[in-house]
Amino acid sequence: MTHKTSNAVDPFAHLHDENYDAPYVHPRCKARDMVTMAGRQTVSLNGDWRFTLDLFDEGLRQKWFAQPPMPVNQWRVPRDYDESDAQTLSVPSVWSLAKPEWTYFEGGGWYSRSIHHEEHDQRVFLRIGAANYEARIFLNGHFLASHQGGSTPFFVELTPHLQAGDNRLQINVDNRRRPERVPMHHFDWFNDGGIYRDIELVLLPRTFIKDFSLSLVPDGTLSTLHCTVTLSDHDNGTAVLVIPELSLTQDITIAGGQGKVEFSVPLRLWSPEDPHLYECRISFGSDTVTDRIGFREIRREGTTLLLNGKPLYLRGVCVHEDDVRLGKVSTIEDVTRRYQDAKRLGCNALRLAHYPHHEHAAKLADEMGLMLWEEVPVYWAIQFDNEATYQDAHNQLEEMMTRDRNRASVIIWGVGNENADTDARYSFMRRLADHAKSFDPTRLVGAACLINREQFRIEDRLADHLDIIGLNEYFGWYEEGFEGLRQLLANSKPDRPVLISEVGADALAGHHGPDSELFTEERQAWVFENQIEAIRNIDWICGFFPWLLYDFRSPRRQTSIQNGINRKGLIAEDKRTQKLAFEVIAGFYRQIGNEA
C-alpha cells in the first residue's frame, strides 16, 4: 500500500521505520553523571503523573513527545495519544500492580507531568531512583537522555532546557525482558515495570561537589582515613572536611576538580554491636555536603574474614525487594520490617538479592548495625560475549558502588550469580570483579560461584579474582540428600573464605506433613537442620545465607502450591506468618552467637 500526501511531512513514514528508536539512545546517563545526594536540597516529583501504556512503541514511532498537548476539539489530524485524558499513575509504583489486566504487561509506558520553574541561578538536575528497565527523558518536546538498568539511580541536567513557567516533562519507560539485558529475559523474580523509586529535582550551585568518598583504609591500623573529592568542574582551591565529634578540620587541596587526603585519627569503629556513625561535612566554595558515616575495616586473611581485625562469621539471610501489594517499591517501613525480622532471626548480615535495592536499605543498615552484600543482576545466562551487555553490567556496578560507597554496612560487592562456566563468562566476570576491586579497595568482592558436579568440589576460575567465594547449594531440595554436600565439603580446599550464599527449600506456610514430603514446613526445616549439621564445623565457611527471608512473586512457579510464588521464605509473603524453619535458623544463630 502507498499513501500519497501533499503535506511536507509524510504522516505515514513512521509505519515503515523500524529504526525508530535509534535517535533516543544517546546521550545515555551513566555512573559518571551521578551526583552525591548527601544532604542535598531537593524538590520531590513523587505523586500523580499522567500515564499511558504503549505496547507497540507508538510514542517513539509517532513522536508523541513532539505533539503539543491540546484538547481533541482543536486537533486538525487524528492522534493516538492524548495526554489530557491519560490515566493517573502514582510515582513511585509499579504498573504491574496498578490494574489486574496490567499484571504481566511488558512494553513501554509514558509518564507525563508539568514542572514549574522560576528563574534562579542554581543548576537543576532530574534524579530518578530507579526505572525498570530502560528510560528516556523528554523535556518540552526534546529528547534529553536515556538510561539502562532497572535498579540504579540516574541523573539528567535540565538547566539549559528549562523555560520560565510550566515545562512538560515526559518519561518513557520500557520493561521488556531481552536476552542482551542485565538481567536477561530469564530470571526467578517478578518483572515489574515503571518508575518505582523516588523522582526528584536536585538544586545545585554552579560548581558543586559531585562526589566524595570517606573511608577507613584497610591497612590494619584501624585509624587511617582516606577522603576523595570530585567537583562538577575543573576548579582549583581547597575543600574542607569537618567531623565535629572528632574536633577535626582537614583541608583537601583541589586541583583540576579533584582532591584527596589521607590522615590518621583515633576512631570509634562501626560494627553491628556498635553501629557508630559520625556526622561529616565537606565544603567547597558555596557548596556543602553532609552525611552520617561509619568507619570499619573488612578484609580477609587466608580463609578468615576479619571485621576491625576480629574474626567474623556472617549470620546472614537473603532478601528480595518484593511485596505482594507494592511490588518492587521499598518503603522505609518495609525495609525496617525486613531488618527487624532479620535481627529476630539472629542475623548480622543480609544478601540483597539480586540487584541493587533502594538506597535507604544501606542507610538503614548503617544505623541498625547490619552488614550487607549488594550485587548487580549478572544472573544466569547473560550474553557474556556481547560487549554492549558488558558495558551495561559495568555501568550498573559502578552506579551501585558510587551510590553506596560511603555506607559502612556494605561489605561485599557481588558481581554475579550462578553463571555457567564458559571462557566468555570468565572474561566478562573477571573484568567486573577486577574493576570492583580497583574502584573500591575498602570492600570485598564476591560472586555465587560454580561447583564441579562430577568431582563434587568448588571449582571456578573466577575465584582467583574474588575475595570471597559464594556457594549456592540446594542439597536436600533440587539435589537429593546430603551426601553430595558432604563430598563437596571434603573435596574442596579453598584458599579464601567461602559463604553459603544460598541454601533452602520451598514450604507452603501452614502445609504440614512428614519431612519426606516436598513443600511441607517440616521438609524445609529438615533441609536446614541437615545443612547446618554438615557445614557448621567447616572452618573455611565464614557465613550462611538461607534463601530467603520472605516468599516472593515469581511467575516461573506455576503449581497450585506455588501459585506464582517462590516459597523458600522463612516467612510467608504476608511478611507475618513464620514457618518452622525460622526457628531452626534462629537456634543455629543463637548457638554460634554464644560460641563467638
Ligand code: GCB
Ligand atoms: C537460585 C537462584 C535464586 C532462585 C533460587 C530458587 O539458585 O540464585 O535466584 O530464586 O535458586 O529458588 O530456585
